[in-house]
Amino acid sequence: MLGKYFQKPESELQSRVPPGQYLTKGFPVLTYGDIPRINLEHWEFRVWGKTQPKTFKWSDFMSLPQHEFTKDFHCVTRWSKLDVKWTGIKVTDLMELVDIDPSVTHVMEHCYGGYTTNLSREEFLLAENFFAHQLFGEPLPPEHGGPMRLVVPHLYAWKSAKWINGLEFLEQEELGFWERNGYHVRGEPWAEERYSC
Numbered sequence: 001m002l003g004k005y006f007q008k009p010e011s012e013l014q015s016r017v018p019p020g021q022y023l024t025k026g027f028p029v030l031t032y033g034d035i036p037r038i039n040l041e042h043w044e045f046r047v048w049g050k051t052q053p054k055t056f057k058w059s060d061f062m063s064l065p066q067h068e069f070t071k072d073f074h075c076v077t078r079w080s081k082l083d084v085k086w087t088g089i090k091v092t093d094l095m096e097l098v099d100i101d102p103s104v105t106h107v108m109e110h111c112y113g114g115y116t117t118n119l120s121r122e123e124f125l126l127a128e129n130f131f132a133h134q135l136f137g138e139p140l141p142p143e144h145g146g147p148m149r150l151v152v153p154h155l156y157a158w159k160s161a162k163w164i165n166g167l168e169f170l171e172q173e174e175l176g177f178w179e180r181n182g183y184h185v186r187g188e189p190w191a192e193e194r195y196s197c
């Protein structure tokens with residue numbers, strides 16, 4: 001298990017590795033089910049629930065400010081990858097175009113392929129969250145969620161939905177795919193919020 005791909009953290013990096021995690025230099029692919037293939041002309045992103053429903057096209061996302069992000073990535077299956085470089089759009093920039101009702105307490109991320117994962121309103125709206133369409137300067141590969149994924153850096157990576165195509169704004173908490181199947185409702189790696197009790 002350890003050995004070629006998984007290594008004990010080197011001491012200077014140790015402080016960035018949450019408890020119970022091991023560093024990997026590769027970038028493992030973790031997907032439940034098949035990899036959806038979506039071409040950019042047909043790509044659509046919808047918002048609904050406690051908001052005015054809207055549909056965005058690829059060009060709408062590309063016309064928003066583009067930024068580079070360097071973030072550590074922690075999978076609940078215990079691998080961590082440091083300094084992943086992404087390009088994309090801040091969640092807060094998209095949300096300038098989306099008015100949500102004051103009653104919204106939670107958000108469900110929806111994806112091509114049917115995967116879902118939930119966030120609280122506060123954790124969704126954090127300034128550091130972003131939609132990513134490039135990985136290390138190249139178009140985001142399909143296996144890593146291309147053409148577009150969400151990245152929520154402060155939570156375990158199952159909250160970072162690949163092939164994202166929508167957000168549902170909720171008045172109460174609902175559980176996404178892994179959360180219904182035993183994963184923690186929040187998933188903060190420094191608190192080791194891995195599984196629900």
Ligand SMILES: Nc1nc2c(c(=O)[nH]1)N[C@H]1C(S)=C(S)[C@@H](COP(=O)(O)O)O[C@H]1N2
Pocket residue numbers: 027028029030031032033074075076111112113115143144145157158159160161162163
């Ligand atoms: N749509 C979708 N998003 C997903 C998943 C998935 O199965 N489907 N897996 C999650 C999990 S458990 C992890 S660890 C990360 C893995 O991202 P990667 O495959 O780019 O390493 O994606 C998350 N987002």
Ligand SMILES: [Mo]
Pocket residue numbers: 030075076077157158
């Ligand atoms: Mo994961």
